[in-house]
Amino acid sequence: MKESQPPVIETRGLTKTYKGVQALKSLDLQVQQNSIFGFLGPNGAGKTTTIKLLLGLIRSTAGSATVFGMDSVNQSVDIRARIGYLPQEPHFYEYMTARQTLRFTARFFFKGPEKAIEARVEEMLHLVDLAEKADRPLKTFSGGERQRLGIAQAQVNYPDLLILDEPAASLDPIGRRDVLEVMSRLRKYTTVFYSTHILDDVQRVSDTVVILNKGAVVAQGPIEELLAGSEGIIYLIHMNGDADSALKLVQSQPWVSGIKTGNHGGETTWQVSVTDPLAAEAHLLKLLVNGPVMVTEFRRKQYNLEDIFMQVIEGGQNVRE
Amino acid sequence: MSGNSDFVMVNERGWRRGFNNLLDNEFARWWRTRMWWVQTLIWVGMIGFMLGALLFSTPDFKIEDGVMIYAVFAGMFPAVAVVIIMQGVLVGEKKDGTAAWVLSKPAARPAFILSKMVANSLGVLVTMVVLPGIVAYVLFFIRIKAGMDPLLFMAGLGVFFLNHLFYLTLTLMLGSFFNGRGPVIGISLAFLFMQQYLIGLLPVLRYVLPWTLVVPLNNQSEVVVPALLSGQPIYSYIPIMAVLVECVLFVLISLWRFKREEL
Numbered sequence: 001m002k003e004s005q006p007p008v009i010e011t012r013g014l015t016k017t018y019k020g021v022q023a024l025k026s027l028d029l030q031v032q033q034n035s036i037f038g039f040l041g042p043n044g045a046g047k048t049t050t051i052k053l054l055l056g057l058i059r060s061t062a063g064s065a066t067v068f069g070m071d072s073v074n075q076s077v078d079i080r081a082r083i084g085y086l087p088q089e090p091h092f093y094e095y096m097t098a099r100q101t102l103r104f105t106a107r108f109f110f111k112g113p114e115k116a117i118e119a120r121v122e123e124m125l126h127l128v129d130l131a132e133k134a135d136r137p138l139k140t141f142s143g144g145e146r147q148r149l150g151i152a153q154a155q156v157n158y159p160d161l162l163i164l165d166e167p168a169a170s171l172d173p174i175g176r177r178d179v180l181e182v183m184s185r186l187r188k189y190t191t192v193f194y195s196t197h198i199l200d201d202v203q204r205v206s207d208t209v210v211i212l213n214k215g216a217v218v219a220q221g222p223i224e225e226l227l228a229g230s231e232g233i234i235y236l237i238h239m240n241g242d243a244d245s246a247l248k249l250v251q252s253q254p255w256v257s258g259i260k261t262g263n264h265g266g267e268t269t270w271q272v273s274v275t276d277p278l279a280a281e282a283h284l285l286k287l288l289v290n291g292p293v294m295v296t297e298f299r300r301k302q303y304n305l306e307d308i309f310m311q312v313i314e315g316g317q318n319v320r321e
Numbered sequence: 322m323s324g325n326s327d328f329v330m331v332n333e334r335g336w337r338r339g340f341n342n343l344l345d346n347e348f349a350r351w352w353r354t355r356m357w358w359v360q361t362l363i364w365v366g367m368i369g370f371m372l373g374a375l376l377f378s379t380p381d382f383k384i385e386d387g388v389m390i391y392a393v394f395a396g397m398f399p400a401v402a403v404v405i406i407m408q409g410v411l412v413g414e415k416k417d418g419t420a421a422w423v424l425s426k427p428a429a430r431p432a433f434i435l436s437k438m439v440a441n442s443l444g445v446l447v448t449m450v451v452l453p454g455i456v457a458y459v460l461f462f463i464r465i466k467a468g469m470d471p472l473l474f475m476a477g478l479g480v481f482f483l484n485h486l487f488y489l490t491l492t493l494m495l496g497s498f499f500n501g502r503g504p505v506i507g508i509s510l511a512f513l514f515m516q517q518y519l520i521g522l523l524p525v526l527r528y529v530l531p532w533t534l535v536v537p538l539n540n541q542s543e544v545v546v547p548a549l550l551s552g553q554p555i556y557s558y559i560p561i562m563a564v565l566v567e568c569v570l571f572v573l574i575s576l577w578r579f580k581r582e583e584l
Contacts, residue, residue, distance in 0.1 A: 056424075057424060057425065057584040059581075077338050077428070080428075083425075085425040085426075087418065087421065087422055091417050092419065093346075093419060095354060104346055107345075108331065108342055108427050108428055109328075109331055109427065110328040110329065110330060110331065111331050113328075113329065116327040116328050120328075157325070158324060
């Protein structure tokens with residue numbers, strides 16, 4: 001990521017209230033160029049509200065948002081000229097075919113020439129594997145086909161910023177994989193800002209993540225930093241033997257910040273929190289195997305996004321990098 | 322990805338951004354679907370049949386009666402159809418999410434409203450006014466063996482269109498305020514049918530409501546279209562001017578309201 005470049009999206013204190021209920025609470029966000037920015041949160045967290053505010057479809061109650069440095073209220077049309085957007089539930093004109101829908105979308109951006117527009121439409125139909133169904137009316141399309149058409153129409157202008165609201169929600173596993181591949185491929189050319197509740201997808205393709213809950217940011221940062229966990233670096237150890245004397249030995253090390261002990265299947269278990277991972281890697285296991293215990297398992301605790309998500313959503317914890 | 326260098330980019334600014342594309346789309350709804358011929362069939366068939374039956378089956382027929390009945394039929398019934406067609410134009414798109422989708426593209430909100438107004442006005446003009454009007458003209462011509470003044474007849478068709486435009490813009494404006502079809506169609510139709518009562522309560526309203534453009538009050542001379550078609554002097558030009566101003570006002574209010582719409 002090129003942090004020195006101005007952010008593609010920047011919000012300051014962005015707030016939206018619907019009839020006295022705060023849907024979004026003072027959101028501060030920065031999305032860097034060419035990043036794949038995952039916007040996570042349970043239903044009703046404020047993800048779609050944020051996207052609609054960025055697109056100028058609704059108005060903020062307080063705060064501001066800029067996209068490409070332009071104000072999301074006063075320069076909304078100019079912003080949208082550089083954006084591709086996939087709504088959460090794509091709704092198109094039912095009397096149109098997929099080809100007509102893409103042609104209609106393309107004409108918001110391009111006057112001509114006809115040949116180039118038709119070539120772009122054809123390219124998009126192939127991209128989402130809808131070429132064979134291009135001339136069928138949309139009322140005959142399945143949910144997955146509509147979603148794929150939605151992805152195609154969002155890219156028809158080769159946008160500088162692609163905003164996808166739950167892009168993989170109604171897709172089968174193959175469709176989901178294809179969408180993630182397209183997103184990864186586009187990273188070179190564009191910035192992708194997408195909301196989802198499919199944590200596995202975020203972990204696979206995102207480089208930055210924001211977790212939103214009840215309209216407020218509860219975690220934010222590069223994915224690797226979030227995955228490192230907010231509890232710090234922890235080693236999980238299972239052992240048999242005289243754990244008490246080994247405990248005193250390990251506790252005396254300057255790089256050990258705490259030990260949680262327990263019992264699992266007759267074995268003693270430890271969760272050793274350390275401040276210096278290099279020292280721990282070099283000495284922790286040696287201290288134990290040279291002592292009065294037999295180590296049966298030794299590993300550094302790995303977090304996945306689901307752990308982090310559940311921790312911040314259920315625990316009400318804030319993790320800001 | 323090769324970029325967009327092969328394209329001529331859209332460069333419209335302000336309210337016109339996206340207008341041409343949206344207008345093409347709205348025209349397509351009328352002219353590339355069965356909408357246009359269904360509407361044409363209904364109105365040519367209905368007005369032609371009704372007028373034909375009256376003109377050719379009544380031996381002691383008076384031209385003034387024919388003109389009056391034509392004015393009422395061609396003025397009232399299509400107005401109801403206009404309300405029915407227009408009630409879903411904005412509300413439908415707001416409810417099913419297509420308005421939000423379209424306006425996530427570089428399209429200005431005024432362009433969205435105006436494209437609907439222009440395309441539907443043209444559809445109404447052709448299918449509900451001009452084509453049935455030509456049939457009516459031919460029927461009158463055959464029955465009275467001499468043509469009515471074509472210019473006055475065209476002026477009469479113009480007033481029919483103004484009458485329909487009033488309900489079209491009224492329904493469009495109501496669609497910008499409400500998110501359900503019920504209030505839009507209910508208020509529009511209630512207004513349409515309550516005018517006679519309102520004018521009865523406050524007679525001066527006949528100068529500002531579209532009722533006397535096509536439907537006579539107790540005094541049969543106080544109605545615009547039949548007078549025009551028969552070559553008689555019009556009792557007042559004020560209703561024409563007032564309705565025209567009201568149409569413009571309804572469009573302006575629609576633009577103002579839709580700009581604030583949360584989609």
